[in-house]
Amino acid sequence: MKDKDYSRLFAEFEGVEADLIPVLVRIQERDGYISEEAVRRVSRFLRLSENQIYGVASFYPKFRFTEPGKKSIKVCMGTACHVRGGLFLSEAVGWQLGVGIGQTTADKRFDFQRAGCLGCCTLAPVVMVNEDVHSRMSVIRLKEILEKDD
Amino acid sequence: MISFETRREKARRKWDQLEHSKAPVIYIGSATCGRSAGALKVLQAVKETLKEHKLNAKIVQVGCIGPCYMEPLMDIRLADSPRICYANVNPQRARKIIESYLLKGNPLPELAVGHFGENGHPVTEGIPRFFEIPMLQPQVRLVLRNCGMIDPEDIDHYLANDGYQGLLDVLSQKPEEVIEIVKEAGLRGRGGAGFPTYRKWEICRSVPGDQKYMICNVSEGDPGAFMNRALIEGDPHCVLEGLMIASYAIGASHGYVYINSDYHLAIQRLRQAAEQMREYGLLGENILGTGFDFELTIKEGAGAFVCGEETALIGSVEGRRGMPRSRPPFPAVEGLFGKPTIINNVETLGTLPNIIRNGAAWYRGYGVKGNYGTKTFSLVGSVRRGGLIEVPLGTKLRRIIYDIGGGSWKPFKGVQTGGPSGGCLSEESLDIPVEYESMQAAGSIMGSGGMIIMDEDTCVVDLALYFLNFTQKESCGKCSPCRVGTWHMVTILDRIARGESDADDLAKLQTLAETAARASLCGLGQTAPNPVLTTLRHFRAEYLSHVQDKYCRAAVCRELVEYDIDPEKCNGCQRCIEICPTEAISGAKSELHRIDQLRCIKCKACYEVCRYDPLASDAIVIRSRRRAS
Known part of the structure; x- marks a missing residue:
């Protein structure tokens, strides 16, 4: 800059x-x-x-000190999302991308974070990819999103 | 300079024109919840359809009207007909509705959920009144009256609906008189603790000093709560008007809105609202010629749960770490930048214009003795009709969960209120009324309004562990009962969830929880053990089955469950084999598959595929088995 x-x-x-x-x-x-x-x-x-x-x-958990990837995957860890399986989503992302929370993939395509509560609780569980909120997620739909190339 | 009266006249005419518009008006609910359900795509489709058929219609983007499970919502009003609301609209459906209603005059009653007019109009045949459908009928909308009805980005819409009348009334009275009205109305802080609003104000008012501050708390760090965001997105001016009324009452000339920086849309709407207020002479010096000066700052916070605590919030506004300090002095005496400061919740402030405009007696007409008025809740979790609701205080939990929410999907287990500071109540507690005292007596709290419904698929041990994990991470670390206490509670709960606990763990957990509650410095630590204490009280049997039988009835606690394939059902489609990340499943096409328990990481991927994939046959089961300890 x-x-x-x-x-x-x-x-x-x-x-x-x-x-x-x-x-x-x-x-x-x-x-x-x-x-x-x-x-x-x-x-x-x-x-x-x-x-x-x-x-x-x-x-403040919001701030990060490492460079993010091209796509930022945030899995919501709010209560409603937890009750409806947010933890499984979060682990699935980890497995799929091979990175831990707060890390970026080696090719800089994705970074993976957990979010407090995104406030879309009635659409739980939700995952945010950059600024888009994907609602009523499942492990399979998540895989589709991660594999989509753009 | 145009006078306020002229502006209001103009605003009323503008509103009238919209209400009696000859051209059709299309309303689209596009708050954050609507957007994540696809409201902007619907908006795009509506625009395209209108253009294609060369139709002339007005499009108004409104806030959230509440029934989030119906999102995205689209309403249409034709000239001389009531507004009709359509739910779960997608681009194709939006096109179909517009083509049918606008071109052919058929409102498609089978797709409509409700209308906003009086019954009896020919186009509304077969459509119920919106406010009489089961979810809305038991509700009373006072704070949320404008949400979903007006365009939140247009100050004229607010003005035409009695906006800023409360401020106008207040400015002609003495501050003491304003405090008196709020006292009479019996308004209590809607942030959760229920401290009488007037008493805080009186203290601040009586402290000498020329500079005082008023802060509106939109930190909303509770997971599972979104009432404040929805209110600001749907009706930002009502909160700002309340903020000004409160400032006038305590003698503050500078107000802050402390808002979570993740609430992009809400921040944008507040900024826009502030600009419009300035243009209309409602901000700055000598407001409306009354000699009242007021400045407004929108302050973005970085979203830490502890910043809901008053002294931590002040630290965060000042640009420091959000750590609470010991009190006294209370912020009302020594707060922001060392000056007397009042911090009120969004909903408290949003209620003020209503109280001032309609009088204290009117407000006391809602709710029950000692708990007057209404409260908003975000009704979420395993509930059929989730969303943002508003009910009078004193309403029974059962009415909220069953009449408004329609009950849970699977057999009901309990309800969690008040977020990480609150507690879980079981079936037996459903007949208690929602009041500050009765909720506390039952072991939970009213809280800021999160209400999470649990069904038999939720494990209370897992839920308690979830909340404790949350508070443990959010604990600022200043005092040891909270920092160390939450950590130890997490360790014990984790042991229980893994099935590695022994008999005295429950007693240890109880003692630890009680100690942390008594000894912690601020509200976070004092209330953090609540989820543990209430689940131990209301769901002890479930803890015992984890400890003694190593059995998790809900089949949630991972170490206590196994994944199995039902040989009767498995059709050998190999979909689970493709998705399994650890190659734990094997089997040839059309033959029974097998799960290698040693490789299985219990990630639930195969379970979902097996349930939802059209080729699969719902053969994978997750079950927990009783084991003797």
Whole structure:
């Protein structure tokens, strides 16, 4: 990312400590993760130490520090999804892709995460692929989605 | 500058025009739940169909009306006819309905679920009134009155439906009078604890200081709850109006909406709503010429469950780790940036405009003594008619689950309320009314409104383990009863679920749970043992069968089940062999297949294929066997 990408992003904010979480959210939306460089830039912008930024960012499960894959698979781990078999889906993804939670496949095509609750509980169990929510999933339908090439 | 009155007149005319439009109006429920069910594809299909037939119709995107199991929903209103609602619409069906109703005048009653007008109109023959269908009939919609009815992205729709009238009324009164009305109405915090709203406000009001803050809590970290998101997506202005009313009452001039950053659509709608308010002179300095100044900040949080706790939430807004601190001082005295701060739940704030507009006596007409008004719930899990509902307090659980929800798919086992802080209630508790005190007496809590129905396929040990795993991960780590206590509870529960427990594990679990509940610093730790304590109380037999017989009746706990093939049913289709990730199944085509128990990882893939694949014959069974310990 270039200087101007950061200055454009920072322009929305006042530059006070309270902006830290929204700034990190915006960076993760843009890059998909919080890179070391991003932390350095934010540190200079908000006048907070890098340690403090890592301290805050690592507290919240939302933030990730490794590069995501092209497709982000998030399996919902909410209660309704759990009751209707979310755990099985999550394991099936692991088996299918050969990666653990929070990891990215070697070819960078997929990364695999668990999500708290996506709030579509009546359509449980759900899996989110990038921004699309797939409802009433099964292990088989999941396999179809993962094998679909695009 | 255009006056507020003029704007409202204009908004009313605009609404009237829509209500009495000569052109057909098509409403599509496109909140997050509708979208994930495919509402945007339906929208696309509607547009194409209209274009193809050169039809002129207005399309309005509305919020969620509640019955999520019917999503996506599409309503159509022709001139001089009531609005008719269609459920489970897909692109093909949308096309069929439009072609039939708009072109030929046949509303296809067999596809319609309800209409919004009075009975007796010729086109509604054979269609019930929407609010009289079984799921809606027992409900009372006060907070949700606009959800699904108005366009949430248009402030004029809100204005035309008495929007901002409450704020207008309040600004002509003294703040103390406003607090008095809320006190009389008996409104209690809808976040779950049920603390009287007015009392919090009074404390904050009486603390000296020029700068005070009002925060609306949309952190909604409970898994299985989505009431707050749905309300904001369906009617953002009602929450913002409530926020302003509360701010005026406590003397705050700056309000925050703290919202989970995963709620993209809700954030977008709030931002848009704030812009429109500014344009209409409802934000900024000297609002409507009354001398009241108000600024609004929408703050995105990073979604941690503990941030539902007031002091943790404040930490998160300030840009720190969301860790609670010990109280006092309470936030009402020393909160955000060290200033007096009130934090109210979305639903509490969303109720305020109604109370102010209609008066305290009107509000007390709903609910029962001490528990006035209504409460929204997200009714989910193994229930036939799931969705977002609103009922008066004092309604019996049985009525909610059976009359509104239609009961569970398989025989009913229990209901879980209040999320990870709440508890599980069994069949015997179904006749208790939904009130703050009675729910607590039964061992659960009202909570923010998650209500998860369990049937015989749910194992309570597994559910307790699930919740404890959740709170253990979300525990911020500051105090040891919570950090260490939850970890040990998870370990014991895991042992029970694996069938490796011994007789005194249940007693240990009970002691541990009671200690963590008493000794933890904040609400998270104090309530984290609730799922364990309530399941131990209401479902002890199930724990005992896990401990003594190593038997899981629901066949959920993985170490206690095995996968088998029913030789009577298996037709040798080899579908399970293709899908098995560990090559545990073998067998030739058209011959009985066999599962190698040592290789089987119990991933359920074969089970699903066998049940749902057209070639397969539902031969795979998952069963748990009693074993003597």
